[in-house]
Amino acid sequence: MSNQTGNTKINRWALLAASLGLAYVLVRYRQSIWGVLGRSAFQLQHKRIEVISSVNESQRILNELKSHCESFKVMGFDCEWITVGGTRRPVALLQLSSHKGLCALFRLCCMKQIPKDLRELLEDDAVLKVGVAPQDDAMKLSHDYGVGVASTFDLRYMAVMAGHQAEGLGKLSQTHLNTALDKNWRLACSNWEAPQLDSAQLNYAANDALAAVAIFQKLSKDLEPRTFWDWRAPKFKQLRPKLEPFLDVDFTKGFASGLGKTLSTSTFTHPLTSKSKPKRNKKHQQPQQQQPQQQQVRNLGTQSKAFYDNCVLEAPDGELLCTIDRRKASWYLNQNLGTQVSEQPFTVRLNFEPAGRAVGDVGRYYQTPKENQCVVCGRRDAYIRKNVVPREYRKHFPVVMKSHTSHDILLLCPSCHQLSNISDNKIRNKLAMTCEAPFGHGEGVSKYHDDQQLRNVKLAGKALLMQSDRMPSQKVAQLQKTILDYYKDVTEITPELLQKAAKLDCRVPNEEYCQHGKKVVQVYRDKLGGLVELERLWREHFLHTMQPKFLPKLWNVNHNANRLEVRASEGRIDNEDLVVAGLESVISVKNIARS
Incomplete structure (x- = not known):
C-alpha cells in the first residue's frame, strides 16, 4: 500500500x-x-480560384470579395500582361484575393473594360491593395483602362517596419509563410491572352495574390507583438495609421538610400529586391540573364556623441538668452564678444547688448535645454538630424525665415529617420500636383535635354572619324551631308571639322524646367497663404505620421509665425518679409503701434 x-x-x-x-x-x-504556426497557416488554407472572363460573370464574385473586405479591409493585388515585339500589351489579367482564400482572376483581355463594381472596389481607399511594387501595376491599369487604384501598399515597407529584410514576394513568402512560390520564368512569360489559361498559369497567378494577403497578416502580427496565449488577430483599425504614410508610395523611391536589417545601424544598403517582371512574349523567349548588380552603400552620418551641449548664453545683465552648443560658445570667447562665467553648465555672458531678448513661448523654447534622444521613440545611443521642413524648400525662403532654424532640426534614430524620409514623399508628391511643380527626375522633367539635330551631327562626326574606311560610300556621303547641313558656311569635310562635330555638346536648356522646391515656395508665397503655411504643412505632417513622444517642450507648428510677430513688434523685420511669410495682418498691428 x-x-x-x-x-x-x-x-x-x-x-x-x-x-x-x-x-x-x-x-x-x-x-x-x-512563427511556425503562423507560417503553416498559408499552407493549410483552402484556396478557391474564380476566373471571370465577362462583365456578366463578375457581379457574384465582386459581391463576395466586398463582403470579405468588410471584416478585413485588405486584398492581395497583382497583374499580368504580355509583351509583343518589344511593346507591352494592355494588362491581360487582374488578380484580387481576400484573406478567406478567394482569388478572383479577371481576364481583362477578354472583357475589354473594367466593370463598374470592380472599378469602385479598386478606387475604394478604405481597402488596401497589397503586394510587392503594386504601384507599378496600378499605373499600368490606369494607363490601359483609366481606373485609379487607391491605397496600394508595398509589403516591403511592412517588412522593414517589423525589423525584417526587404525582399521580393517569393522570398517574403519563403521567409514568413514557409511556402515556396513557383517563379519559373516560363510561367511569368507565358501567354496571358491565350483563349484558355491552363492550371499552372491559374495557380501561378492566384498564389501571388493569396500569398500577399497572408504575408500582410503575418507581418501585422510582428508589428503588434502579443503574448503566446493571446490568439486574437491584430485590429486593422489600430494598424492602419502606421501604414498611412506609405500608401501609394513607390518603395524604390521611398527607400532611395537602402533598407534591410541594418535599419538599426548607420549604414543602409540599396534595395535590389524590387519586383521586376520579365517581358511577356508570345514566343516564350527566355529573358537574357542579368549580371547581379553591386549593392550601393550610403552612410547617413549617424551620431553617437551628444548633439546638444546645452551651454548657456546670457545678456550683459545676466538674463538667460538661449542654450547653444560648445563650439558657438567658444566662438564668442575667441572673438572677445563674451566672458565665461561658469563651467557647469558652460556659461558665456555677452559683452554687448543683443538685438533681442527672449520673449514669450518663442523665447522660452530657445532657453530650454534639449535632450539627446530620438524625438519619436526616445532612443539615445544613435541619432541623425532631421529637417522637418526639407532644405530643398527652406533654401528658397527669405533670410529672415531661413536663419534660426534650430526649431525644425530634430534628432531621430536611424530607423525613425528613414521612415520619416519615406513618409515625406507623399507630401512632396502632393505639393508637386498642387503647385504644378514636377520633380527634376523620374517624370521627364530635366534642366537640360538633348537636341536631336546636334546629337545626329555629333554621332556623324564620331562615326566618320573612327569608321569611315569600313563604311559603304553611300553611308559616308549621308553622314557628311548631315555635318555640312549643320555647318552651312563650310563646303568641305576636314579632319578638324569632324573633330569639332564629334565634341559638340548636345544639351540645350529646357525652357519649361523649374526646380521643384523653388516653384513650390513661389506658389505658397504668392497664392497659398505665405511661407508660414508651407512650414505648418510640413510640421503637421511630421506630427501626424511619426507621432513623436519626446518632442522638446514648447515645440510648436506655428513657431516661426510667432517668432516673426515678436520681431515685428520690436521693429526688427521688413514689411516685405512679413508679406512673403503670409503675415500681412501683423503689418496693420505694427503700423497702429507706430502711430
Whole structure:
C-alpha cells in the first residue's frame, strides 16, 4: 500500500515537472512556435480560384470579395500582361484575393473594360491593395483602362517596419509563410491572352495574390507583438495609421538610400529586391540573364556623441538668452564678444547688448535645454538630424525665415529617420500636383535635354572619324551631308571639322524646367497663404505620421509665425518679409503701434 502511495506521489511530481517543463518551453520559445504556426497557416488554407472572363460573370464574385473586405479591409493585388515585339500589351489579367482564400482572376483581355463594381472596389481607399511594387501595376491599369487604384501598399515597407529584410514576394513568402512560390520564368512569360489559361498559369497567378494577403497578416502580427496565449488577430483599425504614410508610395523611391536589417545601424544598403517582371512574349523567349548588380552603400552620418551641449548664453545683465552648443560658445570667447562665467553648465555672458531678448513661448523654447534622444521613440545611443521642413524648400525662403532654424532640426534614430524620409514623399508628391511643380527626375522633367539635330551631327562626326574606311560610300556621303547641313558656311569635310562635330555638346536648356522646391515656395508665397503655411504643412505632417513622444517642450507648428510677430513688434523685420511669410495682418498691428 505504501509502495502504491509512493508511486502515486512520484507520478504526480513527474507530471508536475513535465508540466513545468512544457510551460517553460512554451514561454521560452513562444516566438519561434508562434512563427511556425503562423507560417503553416498559408499552407493549410483552402484556396478557391474564380476566373471571370465577362462583365456578366463578375457581379457574384465582386459581391463576395466586398463582403470579405468588410471584416478585413485588405486584398492581395497583382497583374499580368504580355509583351509583343518589344511593346507591352494592355494588362491581360487582374488578380484580387481576400484573406478567406478567394482569388478572383479577371481576364481583362477578354472583357475589354473594367466593370463598374470592380472599378469602385479598386478606387475604394478604405481597402488596401497589397503586394510587392503594386504601384507599378496600378499605373499600368490606369494607363490601359483609366481606373485609379487607391491605397496600394508595398509589403516591403511592412517588412522593414517589423525589423525584417526587404525582399521580393517569393522570398517574403519563403521567409514568413514557409511556402515556396513557383517563379519559373516560363510561367511569368507565358501567354496571358491565350483563349484558355491552363492550371499552372491559374495557380501561378492566384498564389501571388493569396500569398500577399497572408504575408500582410503575418507581418501585422510582428508589428503588434502579443503574448503566446493571446490568439486574437491584430485590429486593422489600430494598424492602419502606421501604414498611412506609405500608401501609394513607390518603395524604390521611398527607400532611395537602402533598407534591410541594418535599419538599426548607420549604414543602409540599396534595395535590389524590387519586383521586376520579365517581358511577356508570345514566343516564350527566355529573358537574357542579368549580371547581379553591386549593392550601393550610403552612410547617413549617424551620431553617437551628444548633439546638444546645452551651454548657456546670457545678456550683459545676466538674463538667460538661449542654450547653444560648445563650439558657438567658444566662438564668442575667441572673438572677445563674451566672458565665461561658469563651467557647469558652460556659461558665456555677452559683452554687448543683443538685438533681442527672449520673449514669450518663442523665447522660452530657445532657453530650454534639449535632450539627446530620438524625438519619436526616445532612443539615445544613435541619432541623425532631421529637417522637418526639407532644405530643398527652406533654401528658397527669405533670410529672415531661413536663419534660426534650430526649431525644425530634430534628432531621430536611424530607423525613425528613414521612415520619416519615406513618409515625406507623399507630401512632396502632393505639393508637386498642387503647385504644378514636377520633380527634376523620374517624370521627364530635366534642366537640360538633348537636341536631336546636334546629337545626329555629333554621332556623324564620331562615326566618320573612327569608321569611315569600313563604311559603304553611300553611308559616308549621308553622314557628311548631315555635318555640312549643320555647318552651312563650310563646303568641305576636314579632319578638324569632324573633330569639332564629334565634341559638340548636345544639351540645350529646357525652357519649361523649374526646380521643384523653388516653384513650390513661389506658389505658397504668392497664392497659398505665405511661407508660414508651407512650414505648418510640413510640421503637421511630421506630427501626424511619426507621432513623436519626446518632442522638446514648447515645440510648436506655428513657431516661426510667432517668432516673426515678436520681431515685428520690436521693429526688427521688413514689411516685405512679413508679406512673403503670409503675415500681412501683423503689418496693420505694427503700423497702429507706430502711430
